[in-house]
Amino acid sequence: MPKEYKTPKLDELEKGPWPSFVKEIKLAAKKSEMSNDLLGQLEQSYNEKLGHWKHGGIVGVMGYGGGVIGRYSDLPDKYPSVSHFHTIRVNQPSGWFYTSDALRTICDIWEKHGSGLTNMHGSTGDMVFLGTTTDHLEPVFKDLTEAGWDLGGSGSDMRTPSCCVGPGRCEWACYDTLQRCYDITMRYQDELHRPAFPYKWKFKFAGCPNDCVASIARADISVIGTWKDDIRVDADQVKTYADEGLDIFNDVVLNCPAKCMRYDGEKKEISIDNKDCRRCMHCINVMPKALRPGVEQGATILIGAKAPIVEGALLSSVLIPFLDIDDEEEFEAFCDLIEEMQDVWCEEGKNRERVGEFIQRVGMGNFLEAVGVEPIPEMVAYPRDNPYVFYEDFYEDEDE
Amino acid sequence: MAMTVDQIADAMYKEVEEATNFGKKLKPMDLTKAMLKAYEEEGVDKKMCKSAIKNLVDSGRLVYTYFGGSYLELPHREGAAND
Amino acid sequence: MADAAPQRITDIGPPDFQQFLPPVVKANYGKWKYHEIVEPGVMVHVAESGDELYTIRAGSPRLLAIDTIRFYADLADKYCDGHLRFTSRHNVEFLTTKKENVAKIRAEIEANGNPVGGMGRSITSIVHTQGWVHCHSAATDASGVVKAVMDEVIDYFKEEKLPAKCRIALACCLNMCGAVHCSDIAILGIHRKPPRIDHKNLDKICEIPNLSASCPTAAIRPATVEGMPSVEVIEEQCMYCANCFTVCPAMPIADPENDGVSIWVGGKVSNARSEPQFSKLAIPFIPNNPPRWPEVTEAIVKIIEVWAANARPYERMGEWIERVGWPRFFKLTGIPFEKEHIDDFKHAGLSFKRSAHLTHEA
Secondary structure (H helix, E strand, O other), rough: OOOOOOOOOOHOOOOOOOOOOHHHHHHHHOOOOHHHHHHHHHHEEEEHHHOOOOEEEEOOOOOOOOOOOOOOEEOOOOOHOOOOOEEEEOEEEEEEEHHHHHHHHHHHHHHHHHHOEEOOOOOOOOEEEEEOOHHHHHHHHHHHOOOOEOOOOOOEEEEOOEEEEEOOOOOOOOOOOOHHHHHHHHHOOHHHOOOOOOEEEEEEEEOOOOOOHHHHHHHHEEEEEEEEOEEEEHHHHHHHHHHHHOOOHHHHHHHHOOOEEEEEOOOOOOOOOHOOOOOOOOHHOOOOEEOOOOOEEEEEEEEEEEEEOOOOOEEEEEEEEEOOOOHHHHHHHHHHHHHHHHHHHHOOOOOOHHHHHHHHHOOHHHHHHHHHOOHHHHHHHOOOOOOOOOOOOOOOOOOO | OOOOHHHHHHHHHHHHHHHHOOOOOOOOHHHHHHHHHHHHHHHHOOOHHHHHHHHHHOOOOEEEEEEEOEEEEEEOOOOOOOO | OOOOOOOOOOOOOOOOOHHHHHHHHHHHHOEEEEEEEOOOEEEEEOOOOOOOOEEEEEEEEEEHHHHHHHHHHHHHHOOOOOOEEOOOOOEEEEEEOOOOHHHHHHHHHHHHHOOEEOOOOOEEEEEEEHHOOOOOOOOOOOHHHHHHHHHHHHHHHHHHOOOOOOOEEEOOOOOOOOOHHHOOOOEEEEEEOOOOOOOOHHHOOOOOHHHHHOOOOOOEEEEEEEEEEEEEOOOOHHOOOOOHHHHOOOOOOOOOOOOOOEEEOOOOOOOOOOOOOOOOOEEEEEEEOOOOOOHHHHHHHHHHHHHHHOOOOOHHHHHHHHOHHHHHHHHHOOOOOOOOOOOOOOOOHEEEEEEOOOOOOO
């Protein structure tokens, strides 16, 4: 008989209109002793305002250095079934598209080998299996790979790349995010499974500047779709929006950061000075039937985003203003550059130093030089405003 | 005499053993750098080092560990593990 | 470590997404023309070919039992020829070409307790981390705070009645496994007390030079304590980031009375109108008060209501504050401005007000 825990604190979180994670844990607890003990331990955390997990650093599947996060209860005598409670990250399909059969296979595997609790999905994008024991790791891996699934990243490796829904269901996708995410994931399987970097190395693929995968805030390499030519305008649809009551002048034109739009209220016509357009997406977001990105599409490549630990948070900054990443040759060049950057960062980077921090430490100029990219004004918001310039070459007396 | 991947793996294993005696952990890149420094003249390159590491881990002689960074260590019992 | 099976499969990567795409997606891949939100939580994408694809988006607790996933799968079989997807913010989406299925899907998923919504000018699901459910370094729970907040703001999920979208995120410590630092509202777990040092075990389980190097403010120095090699922490220099604990488990930092959450506002990742920006500190500290964190939910509801009442259409939280100024934000929300709001880390001066551009009241 499983222990029955009294959980008055957690029960409070079964109430209310938003779907309850406590209900989910209780659902899993009906079949899994692990989930039942999790419930008990979590109630204790709620009473004490303290977590009760220890971080493991060794467990994993044979040959891989990523994909499993070791977790142990610090109250194993009280909650023996969560004495080991490791996380497994399972690499999600591009765009989080599934079939019902695929999901059922996943569920069956996890019912057999673990707590029956998951995250759909973790913040990085993986499916997360919450809680299993060390002796189940190889068997669950065997069942997963036989069903066509593999583990995601963790530790100092390439983390599982992710992407927005892209051309699968979005008219704004300026390149094939789903395909390029898949390509990068497959090309760098070794880097994903065998940590060889100073710290994590994240890739996110967003199809347009709305950045639905938050690549600019989270990815070391942020790939954000954009276009070169003119915004496509459907003049009839502009009129329809006006007739339907959209305040085009105030809501669209005045919100344009480049002030490159004009609106003729009498004719109900929009004109755009496209050379000044910053590709921000606002006007297109508001009038999706009337305005569309141009047809000469590609991506901006940015580098270096990260959360605060260790040296402070960073947003990615421009490395390549425009790349036709769907083009195979340009994609190969992109991969060459990635590998060049990996080499430089591996060679000189410190433990737990993300590439963004590395660039801060050595200087963007030096980094660009090391990876063979020319500095261009698109890379900066403004040129330096301090005179502390390091020069490597200067004229000696006799040169004068 | 050019070194083989197996010989590099043995040399790496020795490095890890020695580091363990000093209570030091090594990252894959530390091992690669050490090999390149010691044996570059014998034809050792990064790619061979990568293969050597894969051999060591696939055979279970070394394991990856994670303590705020990923390391290669001799297999040992997890410090945080419960009995 | 288990023995290697004779024929181990490795490095196969995820399944090719192509096999999971609905036929209408395959047929119109990259050829979508426009979309519109037809009712809260439901949108239709129309392709150049004229094909239509309806998406019904439902909120989920992220932490899912396999029984619930199976329920989603059954629903997808019943109405969507077995196709569904998830969003980057943990919502589940049912995809169908049949308009007549929309109401049925809505009815069944809502009956299961999953609200439909989270599109357009709404609050969608909160991106969050593991908290006390599964993390060793959590300064607060994640799922519980999220549930408590979403219970209060669910009407903003189900209806589009805000000036713009509002993205809320929660991270249970500064590691920020979720991208909370660029959210309209970020809830961030924080510690407020320096780590305790387990001198007896430190040298056995941690590398001292590595540990010293892990501190962003160089507050950790090697020291011999009771004859044993260990470290000392210069407490005035510690800002409780817990990076040392991540590197060395002998530096526990969690503390029930001093751990809690901070609230940050005005960040965004989208490039629309204004450039992406970080969230800024609104409330430095609220103690943990499980199971429902009432002080946290109250503060968040207040911030949302003030923004909703004062922002112009399409103005995100940060854009509104940028326009009216931070003094107005603090005044309208009634949040006290304190010493902690003023940055004192690297490049702090960049955040000082360096102009006379101020609003005044006569």
